[in-house]
Amino acid sequence: MTAVAGACLVVTPSVATAASNLSSVVISNTFPGLVAAPPGDRNGPITQSNLSVVTGGNNGAAEQQFGELLASGNVSGYIRAWTHQPPNGDGVVITALQFPDSGSATQFVNAQSGTTPQGASPIDVSSIEGATGFSVQTSDSGESLTEHVVIFSRERTAILMVVVTHSGDLTAQEAVALAGRQSANMPTPTNWTLIIRLALLIGGIVVPVAIVLLARRRRYPAVLTTRPSPASAQPWAPPAYGQTS
Numbered sequence: 719m720t721a722v723a724g725a726c727l728v729v730t731p732s733v734a735t736a737a738s739n740l741s742s743v744v745i746s747n748t749f750p751g752l753v754a755a756p757p758g759d760r761n762g763p764i765t766q767s768n769l770s771v772v773t774g775g776n777n778g779a780a781e782q783q784f785g786e787l788l789a790s791g792n793v794s795g796y797i798r799a800w801t802h803q804p805p806n807g808d809g810v811v812i813t814a815l816q817f818p819d820s821g822s823a824t825q826f827v828n829a830q831s832g833t834t835p836q837g838a839s840p841i842d843v844s845s846i847e848g849a850t851g852f853s854v855q856t857s858d859s860g861e862s863l864t865e866h867v868v869i870f871s872r873e874r875t876a877i878l879m880v881v882v883t884h885s886g887d888l889t890a891q892e893a894v895a896l897a898g899r900q901s902a903n904m905p906t907p908t909n910w911t912l913i914i915r916l917a918l919l920i921g922g923i924v925v926p927v928a929i930v931l932l933a934r935r936r937r938y939p940a941v942l943t944t945r946p947s948p949a950s951a952q953p954w955a956p957p958a959y960g961q962t963s
Contacts, residue, residue: 740796740814743875745903748810748896749888752800764788764795764813772797772813792818807861807884812900815876823871824848830869830878841890846870846901853890866893872904 740763746754755761759768766785772795773781787793794816802808817823827850834840834852841851849870856863866881866888877900881893 740794740816740875741798743904744796744798744812744814745900748800749808749892751802752808752810753803755799755801760797760799760811762796764797764815768797807863807882808888809882810896811880811882813878815878817874817876820871820873823874823876826876827869827871841866841868841894843868843870843894843897845894846897849897849901851890851894851897864888866890868893868897870897870901872901875904877901877904 759771762768764772765788769781769785769788773784784793788795796814798812800810815823815826817826827848830850835854838852838854841853843849843851846868847870849868851866851868853864853866856865861884864883864886866883868877868879870877877897879893879897879900881888881896
């Protein structure tokens with residue numbers, strides 16, 4: 719989890735922006751048997767009070783700068799953690815970080831590729847656009863653990879997902895599948911190319927038609943406004959081209 723703070727050092731803060739509702743971006747359930755933490759430090763917005771939960775409290779300088787970015791509003795975050803009940807060492811932590819722009823979010827994800835822990839094994843995450851992933855052996859209080867990590871971004875939001883397993887029953891493939899669910903739960907990027915094409919298409923049809931109609935109105939004002947009188951002895955007909963009645 720210390721990778722979060724280290725990567726934030728490469729992000730250049732820009733104009734502070736308000737975070738969207740990241741709580742709805744993070745999925746609400748993970749694997750059978752895993753229960754989400756109650757609202758609080760491990761299930762809620764990332765603030766100064768729970769920053770050490772995200773960073774692991776192992777990098778003072780990075781944690782301090784990350785805290786400054788949070789305080790300035792340049793970065794907003796949300797964390798949600800699940801643990802197996804009854805406890806067996808399995809769990810999931812998903813952290814969502816929102817940056818000022820999509821470029822900063824992509825930069826965060828790219829930075830993770832260069833900070834993979836020593837001894838980590840890459841995970842095939844080709845099914846998730848722009849994702850990077852790895853598995854690494856760790857330990858906690860003498861207990862051997864395996865962490866499957868998947869990181870990716872969509873628009874301005876970056877996702878850091880860690881699947882921890884002591885029992886070994888949570889595999890890298892299951893972690894990738896879970897990351898796919900998380901990716902599908904995120905807002906769909908705006909397809910500006912399609913919007914521009916549609917605008918050009920509509921403009922190419924509507925504008926010429928409007929021009930023709932306006933031109934016809936200038937040429938045939940009587941045709942558009944005059945109606946034949948019921949008492950007229952002669953049948954009504956439009957005037958010749960270029961003339962008005």
